[in-house]
Amino acid sequence: MACFAKQYYASEAHYNHLQHQILASKSQFSSFPTNLTSLKNSSKRSLLLQKPLYISSLGGLGHFDESKNSKPREPLIGCSAYEARRPQPISINIEFDEQAKAAAAQKLKIGVYFATWWALNVIFNIYNKKVLNAFPFPWLTSTLSLAAGSLMMLVSWASRIAEAPKTDLEFWKALFPVALAHTIGHVAATVSMSKVAVSFTHIIKSGEPAFSVLVSRFLLGEMFPAPVYLSLVPIIGGCALAAVTELNFNMTGFVGAMISNLAFVFRNIFSKRGMKGKSVGGMNYYACLSMLSLLILTPFAIAVEGPQMWAIGWQNAVSQIGPNFVWWVVAQSVFYHLYNQVSYMSLNEISPLTFSIGNTMKRISVIVSSIIIFQTPVQPVNALGAAIAVLGTFLYSQVQSTMALYKASNLTPKR
Numbered sequence: 001m002a003c004f005a006k007q008y009y010a011s012e013a014h015y016n017h018l019q020h021q022i023l024a025s026k027s028q029f030s031s032f033p034t035n036l037t038s039l040k041n042s043s044k045r046s047l048l049l050q051k052p053l054y055i056s057s058l059g060g061l062g063h064f065d066e067s068k069n070s071k072p073r074e075p076l077i078g079c080s081a082y083e084a085r086r087p088q089p090i091s092i093n094i095e096f097d098e099q100a101k102a103a104a105a106q107k108l109k110i111g112v113y114f115a116t117w118w119a120l121n122v123i124f125n126i127y128n129k130k131v132l133n134a135f136p137f138p139w140l141t142s143t144l145s146l147a148a149g150s151l152m153m154l155v156s157w158a159s160r161i162a163e164a165p166k167t168d169l170e171f172w173k174a175l176f177p178v179a180l181a182h183t184i185g186h187v188a189a190t191v192s193m194s195k196v197a198v199s200f201t202h203i204i205k206s207g208e209p210a211f212s213v214l215v216s217r218f219l220l221g222e223m224f225p226a227p228v229y230l231s232l233v234p235i236i237g238g239c240a241l242a243a244v245t246e247l248n249f250n251m252t253g254f255v256g257a258m259i260s261n262l263a264f265v266f267r268n269i270f271s272k273r274g275m276k277g278k279s280v281g282g283m284n285y286y287a288c289l290s291m292l293s294l295l296i297l298t299p300f301a302i303a304v305e306g307p308q309m310w311a312i313g314w315q316n317a318v319s320q321i322g323p324n325f326v327w328w329v330v331a332q333s334v335f336y337h338l339y340n341q342v343s344y345m346s347l348n349e350i351s352p353l354t355f356s357i358g359n360t361m362k363r364i365s366v367i368v369s370s371i372i373i374f375q376t377p378v379q380p381v382n383a384l385g386a387a388i389a390v391l392g393t394f395l396y397s398q399v400q401s402t403m404a405l406y407k408a409s410n411l412t413p414k415r
Ligand code: 3PG
Pocket: 185, 186, 187, 189, 190, 205, 264
């Protein structure tokens, strides 16, 4: 206030001088108001009191002859008035800074989840294939993966490393169809990998979005805009090209990967329906899923392969690989659980669309690393098919995310 008053009186003392100078310079500022008397009488005070800071320099209003005005003057505008306003923008900046920091921390967290998920998945796929090459019993290895995860989680709950979830019968009932689909998808993918190259299984598995759209359209009656259907063309075309040019094509391997795609689409649909409003977090949700899947799979694994065949196969594998074979089995089982657990934990943090983009990136890392490690022969046209399929999956994710934006803003894209 003191500053304002000081500034006002300084301005009052110089007002007539200012008027004179402005009139003198009128020819240069033709748009400036000429009725300065009324300005003085009516709006001068409010102009100077309410908006004192907008006149930052008199130099811009005309030429001052300092020699004629020998009396020392106080400056019309003191910078201290400006300083009084400074805390406001600073507090806004702090808020922005904190928001930016929180956003960067969240991005880093998701980045760490994704990198861990892909790395664990690559390790699982390598050990899984090494085990299946020496011990071609996919029903047993699938069961062991689920058993290892269930055991790890039971130990974590018992030792309170992780808090056990509070579940009821309703929870398990809702989980059952999810577990059934998870079991079928898991065993089908493992059967596929026991028959064909890891890369081929994952190329076919990159076609999962096509299954998702087709199931939603023809079984659930969901309608999609034209760009979504169009984005399926490269996915289906790329997978088909990769399949027909695959050097070691095997029908069981191909059908296994296709069944896995279909089963996982149903798993996702049932998960969404069954888990609405439930409070079990990603890690414990996947633990319960493993346990229920283990119960479903064990009798089928015994019926399809059985302990007698397993015993003979195990002896063969150990004589071929040596005592380390058991560690390969442990690695494929443990890493299967870990990668799935991390993927469910990241699903907790991100949208399903971001998740599906992450999943596509994961397939690229698995395809490339398995081709290098197992020295899988790849023809250029086969690689082209794989690239088209994977690119198509990216395109699909982009189209879906654009559609989600349209939905959020209540706009309707053309069908
Ligand atoms: C499995 O064994 O369940 C499959 O390898 C899973 O494949 P995905 O998690 O990459 O879809």
